[in-house]
Amino acid sequence: MNALRHSNLNRHTPKPRSLFLRTGLRVLCPAAALVTISCTWTRFSDLLDRSPVQLLTPPSDTTALGLSVAAIRSKSSTLAFAVATSSYAIYEFAKTDLVSADASTAGLCDAANSCWMATSVAAVGQNITGAASACFAFGLENKQGDSPRILLACEGNIVRGLPLPNPAPADLAALTANSKAPRLHLASGPRLAPDLLVAAASASGEVWFYPTGSSAPVSVAKPTNTGRTFGETVAVAGSAATRFIAVGEPAGSLVYLMRTDGVSPPTESLCISSASANFAAAIAAGHYTSAESEDLAIASDDEIVVLPAVDSLPYSTDPAAPCIALESLATKRTLSCKALNLGGMCGGLFSTVALAASDLDSDGRDELVVGTPSAATRGNDAAGKLIVTSFRTDIPSLVQELSPSSAESGDRLGTSVTGVPLSRPEVLLAGAPGGNKLAAFFCTSLLPAGKGGARCD
């Protein structure tokens, strides 16, 4: 090249040899670059080894992994629980990343063993029920001769049991080896420090909870005139020493909020009705707004509504008080399906959504993550995806859509979703039971610079 430059400076006619050299370099350099680049097949491994979406390895013989997920921080690590058909798996996270993509613990829970998995599972803190470690309430055991009980999988591969109210809900007490899984919904709260576990048997409409440090169930009085889907969704929100139990009745588009001190049965309640179909199809408590107490996100077929500061709602001590209309709540924040600009996928889209609160940017406020398993992704029908929304301001907004690059039709990603609290911005864990997959999303567009680690560079 020096020779060429010299030649040009002196305005000499390039000699044939120089021309040959120049032409050769012009041809060879791109070819060499192409070769150099394409030769590094290890770059794919380098990229995939630190992929922002980590697919967790399902235990062998597991099907439909990710029907429900939950996560909780324990003393030494963060644990994530995933429900599959008649089995479960627990994955362990270190401070910033997975310890391993393989499950640290896996267990069976099938009717043959008088065990039935719950429809939704809940993480249980150490101070709940006197358990010595972090646990996950995941199912129901009803062995012959024993009283039925709620099962908890705890750290150290320990399984514990919590008794049902007496008398036990009829649908649960009647379970036999041939019975299908009951509609048992479990929830805990507040989100980051759950100290209250709520269980709802939607078939019988029974709701009860376990106070902090007690394994004795406390029954929640059933409101009058509840419908057949009462208890289909349930959540726990917190505000100082007060806890709010939210019980949804999607068929009636109703949500019942009950205030309790966490020990005694609720003394105040509030019924909220909505004109939207399937209102309360999903409920999730979290700090979505700047309110002191937790907020409540409720999904219907057409929209998602966040009720800021559940403790500020107009509760009544009259169990027969009429329901108030959602529209009358001035503080509510609504994000319609149309506003999400999902390309005409609204209209029943949210009927099967999952909601989760997760602080993805470490600002102390949660983002509302919507799991939409029916959504098409990358041309794959029902591959599903996660929609990250923000309700921090009065006008909610769509932040980001997330789906793994390996999405396939029928994965139904977003059937379940939860935030995994790590020492860094939270990681989203979403189940795709259609593909027997469990995906951990480590990176979002909300992630502060330098906070994402190698996976988000």
Added chain:
Amino acid sequence: MRCSPIFLGLWLLVASTDMGRAAAAPTGAARGTVTNVDSIRRFMEKGQSLFVAGQYQRASEVFEAGYELHPYSAFLFNAGVALEKSGKLTDAIEHFKKYLEVDPKAPDAPDVTKRIAKVERILKDQAEAGTAKPSGKATVPTPGEPDATTKSLVIIETEPPGAPLRILRRVRGESSFDPAAENPDWAEVLATESPANASIDVGKYHVLVDKFQDFNQGETSFEVLSGHVLQVKVNLAQGQFMGHLRVTSNVKRARVFLDDPTQKSEPWGKVPFGDFAAIGEHSILVVATGYESVTKSISLERGQQQELQVALERLSVGGLRVSSNVVGAAVTLDGLPVGKCDKLEVPLELQQLKSGKHRLRVTAEGRKPLEAEVDVPRGQYLPVHARLVVLPPHGAAYTQAIIGGVLLGGGVYFGLESNRLYGELRSDHSRGTLASDDPRELRGKIYSIGADVAFLGAAALSGLSLYNFLHDPLPPSRLVEYKAVEFDSPNRTPATSSKREQP
């Protein structure tokens, strides 16, 4: 040798000589030409050497064999002497008698008759005494003993033939023969006509050729040793005075024309050649193929023997005979097409070429062209043979180049696909959606490795192809030069001997 007034040539032939004449029936002393002198001499000298060595029986067998092939009486006599010495007196008597039968005019016939009688007496005495020597036992000859010597064969010829001649033998004393004196020590042993041969004893002899037609008298002396073959030739001079001219040249067999500048007649002779010629001025033309003809003028005086040495020089032009192993090979000389090698066995003949360096090029389709410098000799043809080697096959190189090109294209495609997939994965990574089980990783790796393999294969095949394009496993075409041949040599592809090759 005497030259005046008669020039006489005498050769005592020891080496082989081809007389080139028809043979007459040989006898003891007969007129006729003699052929196969070498063969006669071999038998005679071999028998004589065995005789001298005391191997009489074998000597007699050789002499008898010589007689079978060449029925000269000297063989019979010598065989008889050898048999007598070996003690086979009866056989000896038979041979002596037969000697007299075939050569009744032998000069020593009376002596042989006496010898027969003598041997018969000995034989009779032995029979009476019963002490006959056992057959086959040799007796060593005593030097100087007359009975112990064998006869020699003398062949006498004249030019022209048919001349009357006499052979005289010195019978006593040491005097030389003087044709003008009485010569009492000399006795005539044979009178006949030439050509003649005679079986004679050892001794000094003199030949007198009488006047014959218009030829003058001739004479010469010679000595005969035991068991030899002598050939005496006497050239007779005519009445006029002549000289003798001998022509030599640096070119063997060059033709000599005497006073025939246009070469209308047969050549006078071929060098080296000598003969009598009339005295006076003569024009000598010496001609040889491939040489410049030379004409010399000489003046020959009476009785003079003159030798003319003629140096011939090669012509300034020469020729080429170009053959090839490929029929139809085109030949160009100094850049000009001069013909084709149409037949394998008949070279292309290029004549009248200026001697010296020429650039020869021989080409044929599918063969490596041959270009070489040839040195055309003076006055000769230079036979050359062009061995054209087939062009190296480039099929493999083309195949490798094509496959290499395909691999290169495949490598580029794979590389681009690999890069495209990597770009997609990078984009997904940036969006935070890249999954750890993304199937494009495997495809990208396969494309990448495929690109590598393809590039490597392309590079290897390209290198191999280049090598095969440049590499020539076959030797170059070669020109084989043979020894230069004369113009009149047959035009055919020469044998492979005496060749020298040049690339």
